[in-house]
Amino acid sequence: MKWFFKILVLSLMLQSFQCTDTNDSSDTITAAQLETKKQEIQNYINSFSCSDSVGCGYIAFGSKPCGGPWSYLVFSNSIDLAKLQKMVKNYNEMNKLYNSQAGIFSDCMIVMPPKEVKCINGVCTAIN
Template sequence: MNIFKKISVPLFIVIIFTIISCKKDNFFSKSKERDEMELKLLMSDIQKMSDQISCDNAADWRIVPIGSKACGGYSSFIAYSSKIDTLLFLQKVEQYTKKEQAFNEKWKLYSDCALVLAPKRVECVDGKPKLVYQ
């Protein structure tokens, strides 16, 4: 019986640490998934705001950088109409950019370091804004 106690205590400790480490990994992966979902929902909200106005006159549209590449700089650009609540829209864009930067740092992500060029203007194509880079 004494040998059984000597074996069972270390075995019990190993089992407990295994369970804790599995739960810890699962917690962190769910946390990352939660962070990704939060970013996706915010981007969806931003896109809905941009899409709520039909693009009929390109002069009514503006361009703003959005997101954060892990290597630095913006990840892309988005067009928005001057006819929407631009203050709210730009606040959401800024919030998204900061959250993506924090996400990249938190999860130690990396990206290419290519510079994302800014579009030159917006054109209206079939009622939707199109970013023109030339």
């Protein structure tokens, strides 16, 4: 009976130390989901035109595994900046999670922001 009790206690202890998979399959980010979000953001940006009086801006976009953005998006200052920032923040968080889940790696080079952004023919353009 003592052996039975010891085995029971030992098995309960071992179960409490089991590794559990904390990644719920519903939390898994796919490349297709990222592409869809990216296209939504790009479509939103493209729905605004610029002019010399309105001007343009840029925002860091994506999340490299080594840190920093993959690129910068340029946009018209007539955009709802708070909405764009929220959309980009959500995308960047998804991208960071995707990198971790998929084992993505990068060159770790720093992507510099545009030196200047200008409105050219109604379209915000990065000048490097």
